[in-house]
Amino acid sequence: MAASGIETALRMLEGRWKMVIIFHLFDRGTLRFSELERAIPGVSQKVLINQLRELEKDGIVERQVYPQVPPKVEYKLSAWGEQMCPALDLLLEWTAQRPQGNAET
Amino acid sequence: MAASGIETALRMLEGRWKMVIIFHLFDRGTLRFSELERAIPGVSQKVLINQLRELEKDGIVERQVYPQVPPKVEYKLSAWGEQMCPALDLLLEWTAQRPQGNAET
DNA sequence: CGGCGAGGTTACCTGTAGGTGAGTACCCTA
DNA sequence: TAGGGTACTCACCTACAGGTAACCTCGCCG
Numbered sequence: 549m550a551a552s553g554i555e556t557a558l559r560m561l562e563g564r565w566k567m568v569i570i571f572h573l574f575d576r577g578t579l580r581f582s583e584l585e586r587a588i589p590g591v592s593q594k595v596l597i598n599q600l601r602e603l604e605k606d607g608i609v610e611r612q613v614y615p616q617v618p619p620k621v622e623y624k625l626s627a628w629g630e631q632m633c634p635a636l637d638l639l640l641e642w643t644a645q646r647p648q649g650n651a652e653t
Numbered sequence: 654m655a656a657s658g659i660e661t662a663l664r665m666l667e668g669r670w671k672m673v674i675i676f677h678l679f680d681r682g683t684l685r686f687s688e689l690e691r692a693i694p695g696v697s698q699k700v701l702i703n704q705l706r707e708l709e710k711d712g713i714v715e716r717q718v719y720p721q722v723p724p725k726v727e728y729k730l731s732a733w734g735e736q737m738c739p740a741l742d743l744l745l746e747w748t749a750q751r752p753q754g755n756a757e758t
Numbered sequence: 759c760g761g762c763g764a765g766g767t768t769a770c771c772t773g774t775a776g777g778t779g780a781g782t783a784c785c786c787t788a
Numbered sequence: 789t790a791g792g793g794t795a796c797t798c799a800c801c802t803a804c805a806g807g808t809a810a811c812c813t814c815g816c817c818g
Binding site: 591592595598619 | 775783784786
């Protein structure tokens with residue numbers, strides 16, 4: 549069943565903050581951990597790291613560590629991660645086409 | 654931030670069985686409750702109903718009740734629900750393009 | 759009469775995602 | 789010497805999605 553492929557995709561995208569992270573990275577290119585922290589006020593360190601790790605292991609974002617005196621770690625979308633954006637756009641379009649504002653009552 | 658639109662979409666699609674339901678309905682058109690139950694062996698009644706109700710309230714599936722002697726209820730994708738399929742296809746394509754089989758180790 | 763199948767509802771339990779708060783190693787600055 | 793910034797880790801707690809199992813109504817079949 550074709551659902552399995554999409555389920556895989558959805559699994560990778562699911563997580564309270566992943567989309568937010570992805571959009572920030574798409575928007576600003578490369579961000580340090582602390583920059584992400586500041587860019588996304590609602591998220592806790594633990595969860596942010598968690599979601600970043602998952603995105604990394606799924607190959608969506610890349611993590612670059614600079615072995616410096618004060619640690620420095622940069623995150624950015626992988627090439628493949630960027631390729632996801634058209635799909636997200638289409639999904640966005642689809643939600644926009646929702647008939648008669650079924651905003652939740 | 655545009656993420657919010659996609660988060661909405663993701664919220665509607667997220668749920669262990671929703672994609673499976675959607676694919677079955679897309680594939681076979683219209684299905685009765687018991688047909689769905691049989692088509693998706695892993696799901697419990699409670700959860701199946703639950704996900705159907707959510708899909709219905711999000712306007713993705715339509716529910717048709719026939720007030721018959723033994724109850725009969727049919728589910729099918731709404732027009733809008735069917736319009737989601739291209740987006741899912743694109744997502745599917747994207748997952749297919751994943752570089753060097755990062756199947757989870 | 760007893761049981762089945764339809765499409766549910768209800769009560770209860772569990773696993774896990776997410777949140778909170780603290781601690782850590784290291785160096786720099788004041 | 790105290791405190792701050794960086795990128796984390798660890799222990800603990802809670803909420804909720806999902807799973808399990810029993811029950812319900814109504815008619816028909818045997």
